[in-house]
Amino acid sequence: MAAIGTTGKRAALVLGLGWLVLIFLLSGIVLWVELFGHAESAPQIITAAIEKLATPAKTAAAEKPAPAPPLPQVFETPAGGIVPADLSPSEKSALAALPPPQPAIAVQEAVAAPPVALPPLTGGPNVANPALLEKTPDGFIPRISDTGLMPMRAYAGAVAGGNRPRIAIVVGGLGMSARATEAAINNLPREVTLAFVPYAVDVQRWVALARQKGHEVLLQVPMEPYDFPDSDPGQYTLRSSVGEEGNTKRLSWSLSRMTGYVGVTNLLGGRFLSESGSVEPMLTYLMRRGLLFFDNGTTNHSVAKDVGGRLGAPVVGASQAIDSIQASMEIDHRLADLEAEARAKGSAAGYGSSYPVTMERVLLWSRGLAGRGFVLAPVSAIVAPEKK
Numbered sequence: 001m002a003a004i005g006t007t008g009k010r011a012a013l014v015l016g017l018g019w020l021v022l023i024f025l026l027s028g029i030v031l032w033v034e035l036f037g038h039a040e041s042a043p044q045i046i047t048a049a050i051e052k053l054a055t056p057a058k059t060a061a062a063e064k065p066a067p068a069p070p071l072p073q074v075f076e077t078p079a080g081g082i083v084p085a086d087l088s089p090s091e092k093s094a095l096a097a098l099p100p101p102q103p104a105i106a107v108q109e110a111v112a113a114p115p116v117a118l119p120p121l122t123g124g125p126n127v128a129n130p131a132l133l134e135k136t137p138d139g140f141i142p143r144i145s146d147t148g149l150m151p152m153r154a155y156a157g158a159v160a161g162g163n164r165p166r167i168a169i170v171v172g173g174l175g176m177s178a179r180a181t182e183a184a185i186n187n188l189p190r191e192v193t194l195a196f197v198p199y200a201v202d203v204q205r206w207v208a209l210a211r212q213k214g215h216e217v218l219l220q221v222p223m224e225p226y227d228f229p230d231s232d233p234g235q236y237t238l239r240s241s242v243g244e245e246g247n248t249k250r251l252s253w254s255l256s257r258m259t260g261y262v263g264v265t266n267l268l269g270g271r272f273l274s275e276s277g278s279v280e281p282m283l284t285y286l287m288r289r290g291l292l293f294f295d296n297g298t299t300n301h302s303v304a305k306d307v308g309g310r311l312g313a314p315v316v317g318a319s320q321a322i323d324s325i326q327a328s329m330e331i332d333h334r335l336a337d338l339e340a341e342a343r344a345k346g347s348a349a350g351y352g353s354s355y356p357v358t359m360e361r362v363l364l365w366s367r368g369l370a371g372r373g374f375v376l377a378p379v380s381a382i383v384a385p386e387k388k
Contacts, residue, residue: 006195025226029293053304062259082281084088125135128140128259129145129149131147132259132290133259139257140255142261142290145290151289151291152291152292153380155262156216156262156378157190157193157216157262157381159374159375161370161374162375164375165343165346165347165375166347166375167350167374167375168193168316168320168350168376168378168381169191169351169376170191170193170195170265170318170351170352171193171194171195171351171359171362172194172195172218172353172354173195173220173354174197174206174354175193175197175200175206176197177354180354181196183353183354184354186213186332189366189376190215191366191376191378192208192362192376193215193218193294194216195217195218195219195318196217196219196220197222198220198253198254198257204257204258204259207259207260211260216379217258217261218263220265221238221264222238223239223269224237224238224269224272225269225271226271233267236253238251238272238278238282239272240272240275247281247282248285254360255289262292263292263314264286264293264294265295265351266295266296270300270301273301273304274300274302274303276306279304280311283308283313284311287311287312291314292315292347293314294315294316295316296318296351305317315383316379318351319337319349320334321334321350321351322358323353323358326358331357331361332365335350335365338350339372342374347382348382
């Protein structure tokens with residue numbers, strides 16, 4: 001009986017191993033067919049099994065469509081360029097307090113700007129002398145009259161004070177901000193010279209108002225700074241790389257934006273004014289049109305005074321910008337320095353921007369100037385005599 005039981009166990013083991021080998025072989029055949037597609041070489045039953053296994057998978061794949069690609073998320077960014085969901089409550093409050101964004105000014109608008117309308121040609125201190133105007137495609141630009149009258153003399157502001165030391169103050173950057181421009185015209189002493197930027201649309205109207213108040217006027221021409229193009233004063237900027245002809249065209253455009261001014265001063269210009277090859281043609285052109293040049297002292301290494309002295313061009317140089325530090329005490333110190341310079345040399349000039357603190361300190365300082373032995377004068381009153 002024990003022998004019979006042992007034999008049965010061995011037979012069951014052999015049978016199990018046989019089935020295992022058979023299943024293993026069948027699996028190999030299925031794999032072979034799946035990989036190489038030779039179903040015709042397999043037994044009929046294996047082919048049927050393969051089809052039976054493959055059919056449900058294909059059917060499921062056909063019934064289940066492929067997932068659609070995710071749609072891109074589109075946010076409508078509000079003014080300020082920040083999605084509100086990304087902001088903390090404090091940041092939302094700060095954003096709400098910002099002024100609305102200003103629309104960008106298209107470059108084409110500046111290119112297509114029409115010639116500036118001239119002020120009345122008769123009567124009043126804002127008169128534009130037709131004998132001092134030359135018509136160009138850009139508009140009217142200054143010239144020396146047939147009798148030799150120069151704009152820098154015809155449009156010069158009044159000066160008094162005899163032989164007392166003279167101090168000239170120029171306030172620039174005007175025409176772009178209506179509030180600052182109006183404050184400068186109405187509140188500063190008439191002896192303060194005002195400089196206007198040519199890009200302002202209504203610059204001629206401001207110039208006429210300034211001259212009615214008795215102010216002498218300069219045109220503030222944009223010039224290439226050291227950090228150009230990070231600081232870019234506009235498409236009509238005089239640049240050292242443009243050449244004489246290109247700069248003359250740009251300068252002519254600026255000269256045509258208004259009339260009634262005695263000369264030109266710089267808007268930025270650190271790089272341009274440091275190169276004699278750029279400065280000399282500009283000063284020659286201005287001199288031939290009867291205009292002075294005021295170097296406002298905001299740039300280092302300017303050669304304008306040296307080149308002007310060699311050419312005999314009427315050039316005035318500011319010893320410093322009085323408001324490079326916008327603090328009352330600092331501005332007062334700079335004005336005191338101008339007094340010391342004027343006492344030593346007979347005259348001095350300073351430049352400031354149209355900041356409220358600058359105009360406040362200049363106004364208070366000017367009230368006691370005569371009592372200290374000085375006279376406040378327009379910039380044309382301290383220019384060196386031009387070469388004959």
